Amino acid sequence: MAQGGSQEQSPVSGVAGRYATALFELATEAKAVDAVATDLDSFSAMIAESADLQRLIESPAFTAQDQVAAVNALLAKAGISGLAANFIGLVASKRRLFALPGMIRAYRAKVAEAKGIVSAEVTLAEEPSAAQLKDITATLKEVAGQDVALSVKIDPAIIGGLVVKMGSRMVDASLKTKLNSIRLAMKEVG
Numbered sequence: 448m449a450q451g452g453s454q455e456q457s458p459v460s461g462v463a464g465r466y467a468t469a470l471f472e473l474a475t476e477a478k479a480v481d482a483v484a485t486d487l488d489s490f491s492a493m494i495a496e497s498a499d500l501q502r503l504i505e506s507p508a509f510t511a512q513d514q515v516a517a518v519n520a521l522l523a524k525a526g527i528s529g530l531a532a533n534f535i536g537l538v539a540s541k542r543r544l545f546a547l548p549g550m551i552r553a554y555r556a557k558v559a560e561a562k563g564i565v566s567a568e569v570t571l572a573e574e575p576s577a578a579q580l581k582d583i584t585a586t587l588k589e590v591a592g593q594d595v596a597l598s599v600k601i602d603p604a605i606i607g608g609l610v611v612k613m614g615s616r617m618v619d620a621s622l623k624t625k626l627n628s629i630r631l632a633m634k635e636v637g
Contacts, residue, residue: 462546467553470534471561479530484558486531487551493525494548504544514539555596565591567613570600570621587613 474483494500503509503517518539522532538547559566567587575583580599587595591613607622 462543463549463553466534466538466543466546466550467557470530470550470554471557474530475561477530480558480561482529483531483534484555486527486529487554489525489527490522490531490535491548491551493521504547507545511540511542514542514544518544559596562594564594564596565613566596566598567591567611568598568600569612570602570605570610572601572603572605572607572622574601575599583609587611 470483471480474480494504500521503514509517515536518535519532522528522535527535535547538544538550543550556566565587569583569587580597584595584597587597595613605621605623606626608620608625610621610624611618
């Protein structure tokens with residue numbers, strides 16, 4: 448199907464895609480694709496857990512030197528080295544830290560694509576059980592005809608059911624959408 452074009456929707460994703468592609472090529476040459484992915488995931492988790500780190504990444508008030516020094520200290524503390532550390536340091540020195548989360552997502556997408564894994568996002572009203580998650584993953588794998596990397600979002604507003612996004616396809620089987628369509632049909636009748 449469509450290749451390449453779907454990930455370049457905004458300037459940030461364009462920058463993120465170019466950086467991620469360069470890192471993926473280097474990691475492939477060094478036979479370190481999975482190691483780099485693990486390190487990037489660790490750093491991504493650090494960002495998610497720290498409001499201070501989020502401010503450092505997003506704020507233009509910090510100089511490149513401030514960002515590089517802070518990021519290098521965090522990388523050393525977390526034990527992240529090699530290609531991933533060099534990459535994050537380079538991104539900081541180029542004043543592109545604001546795009547790092549997108550770069551990490553783009554790198555994950557490159558890894559998944561190389562391994563023949565389709566990514567899918569499932570939105571549910573509440574946290575699914577392990578059995579439900581297994582059933583959802585198995586069903587999506589059957590539909591896609593290949594392995595599926597599943598990310599789950601919780602949104603109580605959908606009330607029940609689920610919304611699945613896989614590639615450019617979206618299936619909305621949420622109770623909220625069904626109720627809205629019933630309301631709309633009732634308005635048209637009355």
